[in-house]
Amino acid sequence: MSRITTVLACCYMAAAGVLLHFGGTARNAGRYGYAAVFGVMAVLFVAAAVHHAYHREELRDALARLEHTARPTTAPPPAAPPGPGCCETWWATAGAEHDPKHCTRKDQTL
Numbered sequence: 001m002s003r004i005t006t007v008l009a010c011c012y013m014a015a016a017g018v019l020l021h022f023g024g025t026a027r028n029a030g031r032y033g034y035a036a037v038f039g040v041m042a043v044l045f046v047a048a049a050v051h052h053a054y055h056r057e058e059l060r061d062a063l064a065r066l067e068h069t070a071r072p073t074t075a076p077p078p079a080a081p082p083g084p085g086c087c088e089t090w091w092a093t094a095g096a097e098h099d100p101k102h103c104t105r106k107d108q109t110l
Contacts, residue, residue, distance in 0.1 A: 005056055012049035016042040 023038030
């Protein structure tokens with residue numbers, strides 16, 4: 001967990017403890033309605049802390065998957081040498097698009 005989420009979870013737990021203390025005090029005073037409200041609010045704070053931790057883990061997993069898909073897995077395949085159509089471009093483009101390194105016909109190289 002990051003530092004801020006740890007602090008947030010501690011605040012949730014502290015608030016739940018304070019609410020449970022108020023609920024116990026209200027129960028001892030005979031105010032059972034207030035004690036029930038404080039107890040429910042304490043349970044909600046604990047549920048919020050658990051919910052926040054669960055979503056933080058989901059976010060971490062989603063970011064890891066996104067980073068994994070963004071990385072290239074393999075290098076692109078090397079360019080294939082031009083086939084027999086290479087020499088056909090010699091006549092159509094007057095040699096401008098002809099690649100003499102890959103041409104098999106020596107009479108048409110520059």
